[in-house]
Amino acid sequence: MAVGPDTPITQLAGVGEARAKKLTKLGLAQAADLLTYYPRDYEDRRKIYTLREAPVGQRVCVAAMAAEHPRKARIRQGLELVQLKVVDHTGALHLTFFNQGYVEKALRAGEEYIFFGTVEEQGRRRAMVNPIFERADSQSFTGRIMPIYRLTAGISNHLMASLIRQVLPCADSLADTLPQRIRQEQGLASTQFAVQNIHFPADEEALELARKRLTFEELFYFSVGLSFLKGRREGECSGCSILPRPLEEFRALLPFELTQAQRRVMEEMAADMAAGRPMNRLVQGDVGSGKTVVAAYAAWLTVKNGHQAALMAPTEVLAEQHARSLSSLLSPAGVQVALLTGSMGAAEKKRVRTALASGDIDFVVGTHALISDGVEFRDLALMVADEQHRFGVAQRAALAAKGDRPPHVLVMSATPIPRTLALIVYGDLDISVIDQLPPGRTPVETFVVREDKRQRMYGFVRKQVQEGRQVYIICPAVEERSEEELALAAREGASPPMDLKAVKTYAVQLQEQVFPNLKVDFLHGRMKSREKEAVMAAFHRGDTQVLVSTTVVEVGVDVPNASLIIVENADRFGLSQLHQLRGRVGRGRHQSYCVLITATRNPESMARLRTLASTTDGFKIAEEDLKARGPGDFFGNRQHGLPQMKIADLAGDMRLLNLAQEAAKQLLEEDPELSAPEDRPVLERVRQLFAATPDIFN
Numbered sequence: 001m002a003v004g005p006d007t008p009i010t011q012l013a014g015v016g017e018a019r020a021k022k023l024t025k026l027g028l029a030q031a032a033d034l035l036t037y038y039p040r041d042y043e044d045r046r047k048i049y050t051l052r053e054a055p056v057g058q059r060v061c062v063a064a065m066a067a068e069h070p071r072k073a074r075i076r077q078g079l080e081l082v083q084l085k086v087v088d089h090t091g092a093l094h095l096t097f098f099n100q101g102y103v104e105k106a107l108r109a110g111e112e113y114i115f116f117g118t119v120e121e122q123g124r125r126r127a128m129v130n131p132i133f134e135r136a137d138s139q140s141f142t143g144r145i146m147p148i149y150r151l152t153a154g155i156s157n158h159l160m161a162s163l164i165r166q167v168l169p170c171a172d173s174l175a176d177t178l179p180q181r182i183r184q185e186q187g188l189a190s191t192q193f194a195v196q197n198i199h200f201p202a203d204e205e206a207l208e209l210a211r212k213r214l215t216f217e218e219l220f221y222f223s224v225g226l227s228f229l230k231g232r233r234e235g236e237c238s239g240c241s242i243l244p245r246p247l248e249e250f251r252a253l254l255p256f257e258l259t260q261a262q263r264r265v266m267e268e269m270a271a272d273m274a275a276g277r278p279m280n281r282l283v284q285g286d287v288g289s290g291k292t293v294v295a296a297y298a299a300w301l302t303v304k305n306g307h308q309a310a311l312m313a314p315t316e317v318l319a320e321q322h323a324r325s326l327s328s329l330l331s332p333a334g335v336q337v338a339l340l341t342g343s344m345g346a347a348e349k350k351r352v353r354t355a356l357a358s359g360d361i362d363f364v365v366g367t368h369a370l371i372s373d374g375v376e377f378r379d380l381a382l383m384v385a386d387e388q389h390r391f392g393v394a395q396r397a398a399l400a401a402k403g404d405r406p407p408h409v410l411v412m413s414a415t416p417i418p419r420t421l422a423l424i425v426y427g428d429l430d431i432s433v434i435d436q437l438p439p440g441r442t443p444v445e446t447f448v449v450r451e452d453k454r455q456r457m458y459g460f461v462r463k464q465v466q467e468g469r470q471v472y473i474i475c476p477a478v479e480e481r482s483e484e485e486l487a488l489a490a491r492e493g494a495s496p497p498m499d500l501k502a503v504k505t506y507a508v509q510l511q512e513q514v515f516p517n518l519k520v521d522f523l524h525g526r527m528k529s530r531e532k533e534a535v536m537a538a539f540h541r542g543d544t545q546v547l548v549s550t551t552v553v554e555v556g557v558d559v560p561n562a563s564l565i566i567v568e569n570a571d572r573f574g575l576s577q578l579h580q581l582r583g584r585v586g587r588g589r590h591q592s593y594c595v596l597i598t599a600t601r602n603p604e605s606m607a608r609l610r611t612l613a614s615t616t617d618g619f620k621i622a623e624e625d626l627k628a629r630g631p632g633d634f635f636g637n638r639q640h641g642l643p644q645m646k647i648a649d650l651a652g653d654m655r656l657l658n659l660a661q662e663a664a665k666q667l668l669e670e671d672p673e674l675s676a677p678e679d680r681p682v683l684e685r686v687r688q689l690f691a692a693t694p695d696i697f698n
């Protein structure tokens, strides 16, 4: 049967109904899907050893002849094994296959095979368990560089590779969608060559060429799509024009001088908002760099121009804090600030909604509830969102559809994102970076500590409190662990989350047994909004000295008098998250400390924690985190509304990204509508790639 790009996988050899279901889970339904299911890694199986030379303990290929008929034996119910001896002119090797009954018939005495597996020494003899094998004259899976694929239970790498081998011939019928001139300029291989060699590379050089071609292509189509998105916005002149006002007028409201970086970002925003088209800007800043005041400035400008502004915070705790501080900052300037969160009483919510619709409230601060149905604005001209909100393309489009014209959008990110990644995830946004901390901050001293130092650490807590400071103790609470954290813990082979300190129990225990003379309180995400508010307010006032909490204090919480943060089970958190947590201290004039407690013996986990202890540069930490966890985990399964990358390695493909962006720009300058015959396939590919992104073409 000839396989074409749209041949269903069920027609491939080796795929029954059960396997088809599993493959569908991986997004594989037809031949074309397999062609773009790129390997995650490769294994060099080119060298074929003699039995004597094969190194012990490594996965290697050996060539040998079956010296006998395989012997099958049933050990017990559910356990069956096949054994045989293979030989070459240098020696012998004993093979054992568990539960692979077919081997009995697949291997024949006197025939030559290649076996791939780990050579073990069993006493004086050499052995291999469950090797992969094929006839010596075949060399499909041995004797070459083998692709390693992402898999799912019930689908082996061997099977995946054999499926891809079946569909590879149809790569020949693929048209090359990259215009010839771009291919030539960039020195790129053809589609056929690239697809063939990304799966089954002839050698390292061919693999490199294939990877370059496919990565470039992916980044190129992505860049073209983003240019369309941006271009559409720039064509929209319907944004609300916000007239600039002297920065000094706003500065006069503040108790401190703005940093140079804050001023620069404020000017960038003001220029965007005055331009008559909607602003779409991402403001990044390390922890404590003073992002709130930048957002406050945008809101102040908007309101002073007679429009409304909204700010969405990632948690209720933070929404309350922002509402409080922004209200005290901006009300002297005549700005009416209100809070709106999901758990407020119905009557209260109704009152705020009515006031928003009538325009009595100028600036509303809330959680995600703000963009839920039923919230109407008289004249919303600015939306400030947090990066954690997944406030991607789709959400922005939904919001734009609410009013008469799209509002200005400011996305705040407390997680410094490496620049490559920011370009990809927020590629359709302009980016500003607050790369300076307010003056007078001393870096937080960070220590990685083992359980046996616990008593000393409690002593340190008492000392800090005696000096008038306050302390956070963070526990990863069972019920609040995200899937991301669970996956991370599972990967590191950590025990199930039973031993984790549950917040409430731990707080009570500390109060009664460890700090009877201090005031200890606790906070977690499951508490009622009012309770949370009361706990945070008491901590802000300094009534509580030790606050035991889950990561609800992770982002944004600002209590400058707190000088010590202790993180229990620190190895369970991602690096960027720990950096955020650490950012809760060191926000005032006092020398501050971060203590990371861990019981882990895993060297990688320890290395990660030490990285954190050695630097306070959030961008450096984010890069390490990205390297360790990969972009998928780094962002969780965050929907940003833009296409997923299949091959581009976001941490490392900066140079290719630049080339691809340049090429995209040049192409669109030459042919803005992509209407020339050789450019039309580009348009088609971009359409497919961005099929799920609302609003890109129309």
Ligand SMILES: Nc1ncnc2c1ncn2[C@@H]1O[C@H](COP(=O)(O)OP(=O)(O)OP(=O)(O)O)[C@@H](O)[C@H]1O
Binding pocket: 256, 257, 258, 259, 262, 285, 286, 287, 288, 289, 290, 291, 292, 293, 414, 438, 439, 555, 556, 557, 558, 560, 583, 584, 587
């Ligand atoms: N230019 C400045 N000079 C002095 N203090 C400042 C300045 N800008 C902001 N601050 C203060 O620094 C603290 C941190 O500011 P803010 O809460 O805005 O940080 P952030 O960037 O949101 O950090 P995080 O992401 O950690 O929440 C606040 O107490 C704020 O009042």
